[in-house]
Amino acid sequence: PKEIFLKDYKLPDYYFDTVDLKFSLGEEKTYVSSKISIVARVEGSSAPLVLNGQDLKLVSVKVNETELKDGDYHVDSRHLILPSPPSGVFTLEIVTEIYPQKNTSLEGLYQSSGNFCTQCEAEGFRKITYYQDRPDIMAKYTCRIEAEKDLYPVLLSNGNLIEQGDLEGGRHYALWEDPFKKPCYLFALVAGKLESRDDSFITHSGRKVSLRIWTPSQDVPKTGHAMYSLKAAMKWDEEVFGLEYDLDLFNIVAVPDFNMGAMENKSLNIFNSKLVLASPETATDADYAAILGVIGHEYFHNWTGNRVTCRDWFQLSLKEGLTVFRDQEFSSDMGSRTVKRISDVSKLRIYQFPQDAGPMAHPVRPHSYIKVCSQIYAGAEVVRMYKTLLGSQGFRKGMDLYFQRHDSQAVTCEDFFAAMRDANDAEFSNFLLWYSQAGTPMVKVTSSYDAEAHTFSLKFCQEVPPTPGQPVKEPMFIPVSVGLLDSTGKDLPLSSVYHDGTSQSIAKDGQPVYSTVLRVTKKEEEFVFADINERPIPSLLRDFSAPIRLESDLTDSDLFFLLAHDSDEFNRWEAGQVLARKLMLTLAADFQQNKPLVLNPKFIRGLGSILCHSSLDKEFIAKAITLPGEGEVMDMMDVADPDAVHAVRVFIRKQIAQELKGDLISTVEKNRSSDGYVFNHDNMARRSLKNTALAYLASLDDPECTALAMHEYKTAANMTEQFAALAAIAQNPSQTREEVLADFYSKWQHDFLVVNKWFALQAMSNIPGNVENVRNLLNHPAFDLRNPNKVYSLIGGFCGSPVNFHAKDGSGYKFLGEVVVQLDKINPQVASRMVSAFSRWRRYDETRQNLAKAQLEMIMSTNGLSENVFEIASKSLA
Ligand code: DPP
Numbered sequence: 001p002k003e004i005f006l007k008d009y010k011l012p013d014y015y016f017d018t019v020d021l022k023f024s025l026g027e028e029k030t031y032v033s034s035k036i037s038i039v040a041r042v043e044g045s046s047a048p049l050v051l052n053g054q055d056l057k058l059v060s061v062k063v064n065e066t067e068l069k070d071g072d073y074h075v076d077s078r079h080l081i082l083p084s085p086p087s088g089v090f091t092l093e094i095v096t097e098i099y100p101q102k103n104t105s106l107e108g109l110y111q112s113s114g115n116f117c118t119q120c121e122a123e124g125f126r127k128i129t130y131y132q133d134r135p136d137i138m139a140k141y142t143c144r145i146e147a148e149k150d151l152y153p154v155l156l157s158n159g160n161l162i163e164q165g166d167l168e169g170g171r172h173y174a175l176w177e178d179p180f181k182k183p184c185y186l187f188a189l190v191a192g193k194l195e196s197r198d199d200s201f202i203t204h205s206g207r208k209v210s211l212r213i214w215t216p217s218q219d220v221p222k223t224g225h226a227m228y229s230l231k232a233a234m235k236w237d238e239e240v241f242g243l244e245y246d247l248d249l250f251n252i253v254a255v256p257d258f259n260m261g262a263m264e265n266k267s268l269n270i271f272n273s274k275l276v277l278a279s280p281e282t283a284t285d286a287d288y289a290a291i292l293g294v295i296g297h298e299y300f301h302n303w304t305g306n307r308v309t310c311r312d313w314f315q316l317s318l319k320e321g322l323t324v325f326r327d328q329e330f331s332s333d334m335g336s337r338t339v340k341r342i343s344d345v346s347k348l349r350i351y352q353f354p355q356d357a358g359p360m361a362h363p364v365r366p367h368s369y370i371k372v373c374s375q376i377y378a379g380a381e382v383v384r385m386y387k388t389l390l391g392s393q394g395f396r397k398g399m400d401l402y403f404q405r406h407d408s409q410a411v412t413c414e415d416f417f418a419a420m421r422d423a424n425d426a427e428f429s430n431f432l433l434w435y436s437q438a439g440t441p442m443v444k445v446t447s448s449y450d451a452e453a454h455t456f457s458l459k460f461c462q463e464v465p466p467t468p469g470q471p472v473k474e475p476m477f478i479p480v481s482v483g484l485l486d487s488t489g490k491d492l493p494l495s496s497v498y499h500d501g502t503s504q505s506i507a508k509d510g511q512p513v514y515s516t517v518l519r520v521t522k523k524e525e526e527f528v529f530a531d532i533n534e535r536p537i538p539s540l541l542r543d544f545s546a547p548i549r550l551e552s553d554l555t556d557s558d559l560f561f562l563l564a565h566d567s568d569e570f571n572r573w574e575a576g577q578v579l580a581r582k583l584m585l586t587l588a589a590d591f592q593q594n595k596p597l598v599l600n601p602k603f604i605r606g607l608g609s610i611l612c613h614s615s616l617d618k619e620f621i622a623k624a625i626t627l628p629g630e631g632e633v634m635d636m637m638d639v640a641d642p643d644a645v646h647a648v649r650v651f652i653r654k655q656i657a658q659e660l661k662g663d664l665i666s667t668v669e670k671n672r673s674s675d676g677y678v679f680n681h682d683n684m685a686r687r688s689l690k691n692t693a694l695a696y697l698a699s700l701d702d703p704e705c706t707a708l709a710m711h712e713y714k715t716a717a718n719m720t721e722q723f724a725a726l727a728a729i730a731q732n733p734s735q736t737r738e739e740v741l742a743d744f745y746s747k748w749q750h751d752f753l754v755v756n757k758w759f760a761l762q763a764m765s766n767i768p769g770n771v772e773n774v775r776n777l778l779n780h781p782a783f784d785l786r787n788p789n790k791v792y793s794l795i796g797g798f799c800g801s802p803v804n805f806h807a808k809d810g811s812g813y814k815f816l817g818e819v820v821v822q823l824d825k826i827n828p829q830v831a832s833r834m835v836s837a838f839s840r841w842r843r844y845d846e847t848r849q850n851l852a853k854a855q856l857e858m859i860m861s862t863n864g865l866s867e868n869v870f871e872i873a874s875k876s877l878a
């Protein structure tokens with residue numbers, strides 16, 4: 001496998017102007033013919049034309065209508081090369097034969113449930129035909145699809161349908177034309193037996209857009225929420241960014257076999273069914289929220305990704321970071337901003353920070369890769385920091401300039417940076433380091449109050465830890481949002497701050513502010529607030545204004561104070577989390593030394609008062625009484641100890657449940673659903689609080705609480721509550737657990753999305769010795785290694801269980817090792833996602849290290865390993 005470097009980027013020698021594709025879809029094989037008009041970048045260029053291709057059978061090549069003979073071109077397993085193409089403009093026609101029915105990688109053209117569909121990002125188009133498969137080749141496409149009419153009545157591609165009709169032999173065709181230039185990763189084709197939910201949207205300037213969501217006919221009733229989400233997203237993008245949809249038709253197709261969540265192909269988004277189909281009976285609130293976010297995400301790509309695209313795959317964050325940021329903002333505006341921020345930061349801590357601290361660490365814009373990297377969530381945080389620094393209006397000005405400059409171009413992260421800077425005349429010093437330096441910055445803050453001078457000082461000291469290939473780092477530009485609380489918990493007015501030898505006013509229009517953004521740019525730096533008349537308690541990094549690890553000198557009592565009073569709700573939650581993490585670490589050390597575990601009663605009282613706080617948002621309460629995840633705590637230990645952290649988390653949960661039992665029971669009772677399911681923040685918040693309380697109670701495993709959970713399970717009128725009750729009961733090994741799991745399966749076996757939840761719940765279980773159960777589930781009739789969702793539920797779920805995946809006898813590692821080898825032969829992308837569960841093996845004790853390493857070595861020694869798995873396994877061992 002070959003490593004590809006950003007520094008080696010070269011402009012293409014040939015540009016493509018138009019591409020006319022013709023697909024003749026068949027059961028045995030599919031013919032693809034592609035007619036491309038090509039122009040050399042440099043007139044009279046003598047460079048060879050190198051096209052990418054993989055798993056293709058070449059049928060013929062023509063240049064300017066003349067068929068080429070053997071020596072006129074070269075073909076190898078990855079390329080088709082024309083050593084000396086004609087000068088000037090010429091046409092190239094290529095016919096290939098492909099076998100979509102046999103394509104289990106789910107990249108390129110493949111079949112899912114008997115329908116044809118495509119996935120071309122990042123490099124799937126080369127599995128359809130020979131092409132310069134790189135995003136800086138943008139061309140206008142037409143696509144003619146021919147297929148048997150009975151089997152494939154619906155034929156879709158990008159753009160507008162301009163012709164359709166019947167052909168001989170029961171076949172028919174459709175011709176699509178996309179008026180916008182696009183890179184080939186945005187090409188899409190769908191053919192199958194599908195029906196649609198139809199609706200329309202009138203854009204700001206009065207264009208009527210037809211909206212269609214396609215699924216097999218029985219699922220059409222479950223597309224209502226997706227349609228609602230699409231229309232909400234279209235409206236939001238007009239209102240917030242002034243961005244309108246640019247065609248008369250927008251299609252979404254849901255398919256059950258899909259490697260990722262969804263794909264933003266121009267005007268023909270293809271979705272994993274799990275992110276389209278929902279009904280109150282079968283989908284949870286989390287599913288509804290995910291659908292809203294991802295439908296928004298893919299729709300927003302129409303501007304940030306499609307109209308303006310990436311020059312190369314190192315710039316992935318240009319579209320993903322920006323579009324994730326946009327979907328986060330959309331979801332915040334549709335629900336609760338604080339709760340959304342809490343969820344996003346939790347994800348960052350669960351997935352991103354550990355990755356940044358391990359062998360797979362790479363910057364937002366990587367320097368090299370073997371297979372195009374998955375996106376990194378910190379990209380959205382970088383975009384968020386522009387907004388934090390420039391304000392909403394400044395950010396919007398930057399976005400406007402970005403589109404003005406780069407519409408229909410393939411550009412880089414610097415171009416985005418330059419638009420933000422130039423639109424605002426901003427001073428950004430070393431901000432670009434966020435794109436090139438890997439690792440999570442660690443920032444230590446110490447504070448001091450000078451009662452005589454009435455000043456309050458914050459000293460920052462930052463350090464970016466070394467990462468593979470980057471031993472030494474420079475200080476980053478970190479926006480730190482700060483407020484200072486007085487002794488009653490109110491924000492103190494802030495008017496000026498002394499920094500870098502000068503005093504700067506931070507008042508706005510002569511008025512003091514109550515929160516300000518400090519720009520921390522040096523390794524060590526001090527900010528001194530003037531006119532502070534009492535010792536304040538600082539609220540630092542409000543709203544998580546930068547993706548960093550913060551360590552402060554706040555005492556436990558400061559943290560309890562912030563938990564009770566901070567006007568920044570995010571930081572209120574965060575104060576509780578900091579307390580909980582400290583507590584869990586201390587108790588984990590006690591556990592390791594066989595000391596009895598004792599919980600600080602103040603902690604329980606703190607959570608108790610949040611639980612019973614009638615004016616707080618219910619979903620916020622649910623988040624605030626939820627302990628940090630085990631991974632997050634393990635991440636803070638020198639040697640990660642899954643057994644200790646798990647035992648401690650279970651212990652604290654039981655203590656809380658015991659002490660607050662009465663309040664928790666009344667929380668469940670008061671928050672039952674009174675009428676039908678409604679998707680809105682208040683109702684979701686109520687269900688979330690009820691379910692959180694029920695899970696605490698059921699952890700006690702006493703007859704009263706189990707009976708309560710059973711009652712909730714039986715009376716639940718929606719999946720959110722039914723599944724939560726099932727999960728609550730399933731925490732403890734028992735006969736009841738087995739019975740309820742069996743009951744749930746028999747109820748829902750006809751619905752594959754619900755069955756996946758059932759797989760995931762069992763896979764993630766921490767009950768002892770669960771690996772055997774998961775092994776058995778591999779042979780369950782409803783399981784199929786070829787379906788990514790099932791793999792993510794069962795195998796992915798299992799890797800998330802700290803005690804069973806990391807079982808000290810190595811049984812969990814052995815299981816994953818075996819599955820990865822099998823899976824890699826079917827679907828390398830999915831296999832590589834699974835193998836990454838091994839990547840942080842060095843974080844554990846020596847016994848576990850040896851066991852995990854042995855599995856990685858076993859995988860590496862497998863014949864015919866994919867590049868995807870090779871990259872992760874080899875980097876993990878390096
Ligand atoms: N481009 C795709 C998306 O944004 C990749 N998963 O969803």
Ligand code: ZN
Nearest residue numbers: 297301320323
């Ligand atoms: Zn995306």
